[in-house]
Amino acid sequence: MAARHPAPRGIPWPIVQALAAAAVVALFVVVGPRVGRQSGRPAPRGFEATAPATKSPPGQTPEGMVWIPGGEFSMGCDDPRGKPFGGREPMPDARPVHRVQVDGFWIDSTEVTNDQFAAFVAATGYVTVAETPPRAEDFPSAPAENLVAGSIVFTPPEGPVSLDNHYQWWAYVPGANWRHPTGPDSSIEGLGTRPVVQIAYDDAVAFASWAGKRLPTEAEWEFAARGGLSGATYPWGDDFQPEGRQMANTWQGPFPGDNTSEDGFVFASPVASFPANGYGLHDMSGNVWEWCADWYRPDTYARDARKPDQPSKNPRGPDTSHDPQEPGQAKRVLRGGSFLCTDQYCSRYIVGTRGKGEVSSGANHIGFRCVRSPE
Ligand SMILES: [Ca+2]
Ligand SMILES: [Ca+2]
Numbered sequence: 001m002a003a004r005h006p007a008p009r010g011i012p013w014p015i016v017q018a019l020a021a022a023a024v025v026a027l028f029v030v031v032g033p034r035v036g037r038q039s040g041r042p043a044p045r046g047f048e049a050t051a052p053a054t055k056s057p058p059g060q061t062p063e064g065m066v067w068i069p070g071g072e073f074s075m076g077c078d079d080p081r082g083k084p085f086g087g088r089e090p091m092p093d094a095r096p097v098h099r100v101q102v103d104g105f106w107i108d109s110t111e112v113t114n115d116q117f118a119a120f121v122a123a124t125g126y127v128t129v130a131e132t133p134p135r136a137e138d139f140p141s142a143p144a145e146n147l148v149a150g151s152i153v154f155t156p157p158e159g160p161v162s163l164d165n166h167y168q169w170w171a172y173v174p175g176a177n178w179r180h181p182t183g184p185d186s187s188i189e190g191l192g193t194r195p196v197v198q199i200a201y202d203d204a205v206a207f208a209s210w211a212g213k214r215l216p217t218e219a220e221w222e223f224a225a226r227g228g229l230s231g232a233t234y235p236w237g238d239d240f241q242p243e244g245r246q247m248a249n250t251w252q253g254p255f256p257g258d259n260t261s262e263d264g265f266v267f268a269s270p271v272a273s274f275p276a277n278g279y280g281l282h283d284m285s286g287n288v289w290e291w292c293a294d295w296y297r298p299d300t301y302a303r304d305a306r307k308p309d310q311p312s313k314n315p316r317g318p319d320t321s322h323d324p325q326e327p328g329q330a331k332r333v334l335r336g337g338s339f340l341c342t343d344q345y346c347s348r349y350i351v352g353t354r355g356k357g358e359v360s361s362g363a364n365h366i367g368f369r370c371v372r373s374p375e
Pocket of ligand 2: 111283284285286287288289290336337
């Protein structure tokens with residue numbers, strides 16, 4: 001199964017390419033439909049109205065979480081190209097738009113923070129993937145000196161570059177991990193309310209298990225992110241910047257070299273720095289990518305839409321992953337985009353779009369949030 005990405009920039013790439021590529025592709029993943037509308041109002045083509053269940057919370061809501069009633073909704077996105085902030089990608093892996101039912105659940109109102117992750121590590125002694133040196137047996141051709149613990153860091157070049165090679169702005173940095181998000185000289189001191197990053201899939205699962213929670217399915221994540229709206233492009237509606245207001249932490253300015261940070265943040269922002277959606281959830285678009293439990297395949301929706309039982313009930317994704325762009329790499333779904341998303345390169349702040357990440361690859365824009373089902 002797939003590997004991590006060990007070699008730093010400038011070092012031979014045998015390892016790095018597999019590694020970095022996975023994370024990078026993931027790095028920019030997600031999106032969906034179009035104009036904002038309330039439940040009951042006409043939805044865009046391919047979308048039908050969200051029908052939330054009326055069931056009230058079957059117990060006390062855990063601290064920091066929000067009850068999502070579940071119900072039936074249209075999942076996916078139409079081609080966002082040509083829309084304002086729609087970006088350049090047709091997002092075929094998020095079609096067909098199809099009806100899905102999910103049961104009710106609780107979800108964290110924010111991404112998991114550094115403080116929360118630190119409490120987990122203090123209680124358990126857990127060591128993350130990025131803090132663990134890659135094993136020689138996983139990288140038999142790699143020189144021993146390259147088998148050093150680290151992770152992938154956004155390292156923008158000086159000046160404009162072609163956007164067809166993400167290696168130009170991603171580097172494997174020894175010593176980068178959740179405590180040192182951009183490398184050994186960086187720190188999370190004083191950043192306790194920022195989302196934890198440099199989190200591999202197993203790290204997120206370990207935290208969730210400790211907290212008595214789990215990672216959301218992709219369907220749960222999207223139902224929650226839509227906040228009760230039907231077929232809206234973003235978690236808050238169809239206008240990316242209503243009345244000029246920044247609604248999510250994304251990228252402004254020429255990518256990847258000049259982040260003008262008109263939204264106030266170059267890197268991750270403290271959680272809940274931007275408005276909540278209709279369910280009271282913050283940063284479902286942007287800030288950091290969020291791991292979901294499902295394996296990634298580009299044809300997941302097509303397969304679900306062909307099943308005899310419709311709508312699809314509590315889908316959990318395919319049994320295995322497959323990404324034709326990087327066959328052989330095991331990838332899980334990532335959703336929501338990050339502070340690096342821009343319509344110049346990756347518009348996956350669009351709520352119905354999908355992302356993907358190699359499971360052992362963290363990066364300084366990948367985090368997560370958790371859910372809990374009723375007993
Ligand atoms: Ca920003
Ligand atoms: Ca997010």
